[in-house]
Amino acid sequence: MISVAEALDRVLSNLSPVGCEQIPVIEGLGRVLAEDVSANLTYPPSDISAMDGYAVVATDTVPCPSTLRHIGISQAGCGFEGTVSAGETVRIFTGAPLPRGADAIVMQENAAVDSDAVTILESVDAGKFVRPAGLDFEAGEIICRAGHRLSARDLGLLAAANVSVLPVYRKPRVAYLATGDELVMPGETPGPDQIISSNSIAMDAYIRAFGGAPVSLGIARDTADSLRDTLSGLGDVDLLITMGGASVGDFDLVQSVLNDEGLELGFYKVAMRPGKPLIFGNLNSTPMLGLPGNPVSVAVTALLFMKPAILCLSGCSDDVTVQRVRLGRSLMANDRRQDYLRAVLSRTPSGDLVATPFDQ
Numbered sequence: 267m268i269s270v271a272e273a274l275d276r277v278l279s280n281l282s283p284v285g286c287e288q289i290p291v292i293e294g295l296g297r298v299l300a301e302d303v304s305a306n307l308t309y310p311p312s313d314i315s316a317m318d319g320y321a322v323v324a325t326d327t328v329p330c331p332s333t334l335r336h337i338g339i340s341q342a343g344c345g346f347e348g349t350v351s352a353g354e355t356v357r358i359f360t361g362a363p364l365p366r367g368a369d370a371i372v373m374q375e376n377a378a379v380d381s382d383a384v385t386i387l388e389s390v391d392a393g394k395f396v397r398p399a400g401l402d403f404e405a406g407e408i409i410c411r412a413g414h415r416l417s418a419r420d421l422g423l424l425a426a427a428n429v430s431v432l433p434v435y436r437k438p439r440v441a442y443l444a445t446g447d448e449l450v451m452p453g454e455t456p457g458p459d460q461i462i463s464s465n466s467i468a469m470d471a472y473i474r475a476f477g478g479a480p481v482s483l484g485i486a487r488d489t490a491d492s493l494r495d496t497l498s499g500l501g502d503v504d505l506l507i508t509m510g511g512a513s514v515g516d517f518d519l520v521q522s523v524l525n526d527e528g529l530e531l532g533f534y535k536v537a538m539r540p541g542k543p544l545i546f547g548n549l550n551s552t553p554m555l556g557l558p559g560n561p562v563s564v565a566v567t568a569l570l571f572m573k574p575a576i577l578c579l580s581g582c583s584d585d586v587t588v589q590r591v592r593l594g595r596s597l598m599a600n601d602r603r604q605d606y607l608r609a610v611l612s613r614t615p616s617g618d619l620v621a622t623p624f625d626q
Contacts, residue, residue, distance in 0.1 A: 330386060541557070
């Protein structure tokens with residue numbers, strides 16, 4: 267057996283990002299940028315107001331109160347075209363361009379209006395409540411880096427920068443199959459010795475959640491011929507996942523059949539619990555992970571190995587965040603295998619996170 271760290275290193279060192287494509291920005295959620303993306307314009311394009319109020323020359327508000335002459339209105343999409351001189355003010359709304367000559371905004375709550383006279387009740391410094399041009403970004407400035415997986419917030423930023431097309435890595439195509447005579451798909455009626463193939467549905471969801479494009483190969487029965495027939499539909503994919511049949515029982519045929527089909531074995535068995543009978547190799551140049559069949563083992567090995575593999579194929583360089591928490595109860599010392607335990611995550615009254623493992 268090899269360690270989890272060594273196994274993961276062998277998996278990732280065997281992979282490289284898939285090809286690239288151009289997509290509309292509206293389709294970019296969860297995709298990984300293949301190139302740095304720069305802003306196509308400056309934002310804000312000019313000095314704008316951060317408040318509803320009055321655009322003023324700041325020195326006109328000292329001493330206070332002071333009374334200024336109202337000469338116009340500036341609103342978003344329709345700015346005031348004149349110039350604010352000493353003793354004058356322009357009514358302004360949030361997001362509206364700051365008129366020439368003005369250098370500050372007085373909130374409307376701090377002004378009293380009487381016809382064309384506006385009395386300023388609180389003085390302001392130059393720049394108060396003004397968002398200067400280019401505060402968010404300048405034209406040509408890199409706003410998202412290659413290797414970053416895009417969030418909804420990123421897409422809003424890119425759209426604001428007038429970016430309409432994104433260079434991204436294509437989604438890795440990940441084929442998966444379950445093995446076992448006992449399995450039927452949801453909606454079918456199981457026989458007396460059969461169960462529902464919950465792993466198939468979970469695996470499809472895992473692949474999508476990790477950024478891949480799932481390709482279902484269905485269920486292979488516990489014969490070499492059935493497994494070969496199922497694999498014949500593999501096609502052009504970037505990663506193959508098998509579930510079940512990875513151990514050493516009489517009906518665990520994955521490794522022997524794949525060996526006959528040209529598997530170059532990278533490793534078999536990892537010092538972990540659950541998930542020990544894990545297979546990794548290349549099947550005729552297609553990387554493959556053979557996961558155990560137990561649903562908990564599938565979940566653990568998918569998170570530890572398949573997720574990093576898909577992220578690597580996707581060109582994603584974002585770091586995975588690992589958070590240390592307090593242990594909620596004592597545990598016995600384990601053997602050489604790393605244990606992955608189901609637990610309840612909670613917070614103490616002081617806000618500390620605590621993970622309390624289930625009773626075994």
